[in-house]
Amino acid sequence: MLILLLIKFTLILAIAGLLNSGLRKAPASTRHLIWLSALGGVFLLPLLSVILPALSFRLAHPGQGLIEITQTLSLGVSHRNFLDLGTPLICCWLSGVVAGVVRALYAAIAVRTLARNSRPLHAPEYRVPILISNGETMPLVFRLFKPTVILPASAADWSERKRRLVLLHELAHIQRRDLWSQALAQWVTIVYWFHPLVWFAARRMQSESEMACDESVVRSGVTPSDYAAELLDVARSLQWRKSWSGRALAVARNSHLESRVHAILGGVRRGSIWTRIAVLSVVVAILLSAALRPEPSLVPRIYELPSSTILIREQPVYPEAAKRRGISGIVTIRAHVAPDGGIKEVECLSGPDDTLKSAAIEAVRHWRYQPVSVEGYTIIKIYFSLYK
Numbered sequence: 001m002l003i004l005l006l007i008k009f010t011l012i013l014a015i016a017g018l019l020n021s022g023l024r025k026a027p028a029s030t031r032h033l034i035w036l037s038a039l040g041g042v043f044l045l046p047l048l049s050v051i052l053p054a055l056s057f058r059l060a061h062p063g064q065g066l067i068e069i070t071q072t073l074s075l076g077v078s079h080r081n082f083l084d085l086g087t088p089l090i091c092c093w094l095s096g097v098v099a100g101v102v103r104a105l106y107a108a109i110a111v112r113t114l115a116r117n118s119r120p121l122h123a124p125e126y127r128v129p130i131l132i133s134n135g136e137t138m139p140l141v142f143r144l145f146k147p148t149v150i151l152p153a154s155a156a157d158w159s160e161r162k163r164r165l166v167l168l169h170e171l172a173h174i175q176r177r178d179l180w181s182q183a184l185a186q187w188v189t190i191v192y193w194f195h196p197l198v199w200f201a202a203r204r205m206q207s208e209s210e211m212a213c214d215e216s217v218v219r220s221g222v223t224p225s226d227y228a229a230e231l232l233d234v235a236r237s238l239q240w241r242k243s244w245s246g247r248a249l250a251v252a253r254n255s256h257l258e259s260r261v262h263a264i265l266g267g268v269r270r271g272s273i274w275t276r277i278a279v280l281s282v283v284v285a286i287l288l289s290a291a292l293r294p295e296p297s298l299v300p301r302i303y304e305l306p307s308s309t310i311l312i313r314e315q316p317v318y319p320e321a322a323k324r325r326g327i328s329g330i331v332t333i334r335a336h337v338a339p340d341g342g343i344k345e346v347e348c349l350s351g352p353d354d355t356l357k358s359a360a361i362e363a364v365r366h367w368r369y370q371p372v373s374v375e376g377y378t379i380i381k382i383y384f385s386l387y388k
């Protein structure tokens with residue numbers, strides 16, 4: 001099941017990556033939305049797989065009713081082998097998660113310390129709290145519930161134009177709720193730290209959010225070359241600490257700066273119908289991969305008796321009433337097999353309908369195995385199907 005989930009994650013992220021590489025000329029906000037949907041899908045996939053009804057494709061038409069039987073027999077074999085393999089894996093995963101949580105807490109403390117060493121700036125026209133730090137730190141925005149901007153100490157001497165350009169970028173982050181998408185990316189990378197594509201997607205989403213804010217600044221009527229020049233100046237003269245990553249969004253980190261300047265000078269980009277289709281197809285891929293799932297297996301396959309050990313296997317009768325009402329599905333039965341090969345007890349674990357359950361129980365009661373030296377339980381799955 002876990003492997004299937006990992007395959008689905010990989011597929012969703014790969015689809016998002018492919019779509020984005022085909023949308024280089026689209027607005028960065030579209031590419032950001034595609035990464036955000038993909039990472040959100042990865043985060044929600046385990047939950048969606050439970051909530052959404054399972055999808056199965058049947059191309060044939062209803063027939064007379066078919067019965068398929070599969071079974072697993074356990075004969076006093078403990079589950080220790082399965083756990084022996086699982087425990088170190090779970091411990092390894094948990095230690096990665098703990099390391100991620102510690103890193104996130106460290107970032108939160110680092111940004112909070114920076115804020116504590118800052119003083120408020122009176123600028124009511126921007127409608128968000130603005131702080132001036134006591135060092136030459138890169139302008140950044142932080143706090144999920146009450147977004148706040150921190151400017152460097154030298155910002156007090158900045159020209160009105162420079163301050164406006166920098167704040168326009170930070171306000172765009174707030175308006176786009178980028179701190180929330182960053183928080184989502186942070187949690188996805190903490191939980192799925194072992195998946196390299198998750199890290200790649202989170203990094204790409206981050207840089208697309210920077211470009212989307214640049215686009216929003218340029219769209220507000222600013223001269224692109226002026227904005228690009230200020231961006232380079234801020235990147236060159238101010239400090240960004242890696243420890244703030246995940247908790248704050250800065251105006252100009254050195255990564256991807258060249259491509260950002262290139263994009264800013266390229267002017268405003270507009271979305272097309274194709275960009276909307278691309279976003280929609282990621283959402284469809286997520287929903288489809290959540291809904292597509294194999295029949296659940298109730299017990300680990302431990303030991304299987306060769307079919308020759310069954311001496312008598314009475315075929316269950318498909319109840320007419322169930323056929324008429326179109327009821328089909330799997331009835332799972334646990335049977336207690338005595339050392340003489342006879343069935344001591346039959347218990348129905350699950351099934352779609354009472355008539356199917358009774359039909360399955362009735363048949364299994366008459367089964368007979370080859371005598372064995374120990375008693376055991378066998379799990380029998382009987383698939384009542386109306387399709388050929």
Ligand SMILES: [Zn+2]
Nearest residue numbers: 210249250251
């Ligand atoms: Zn930014």
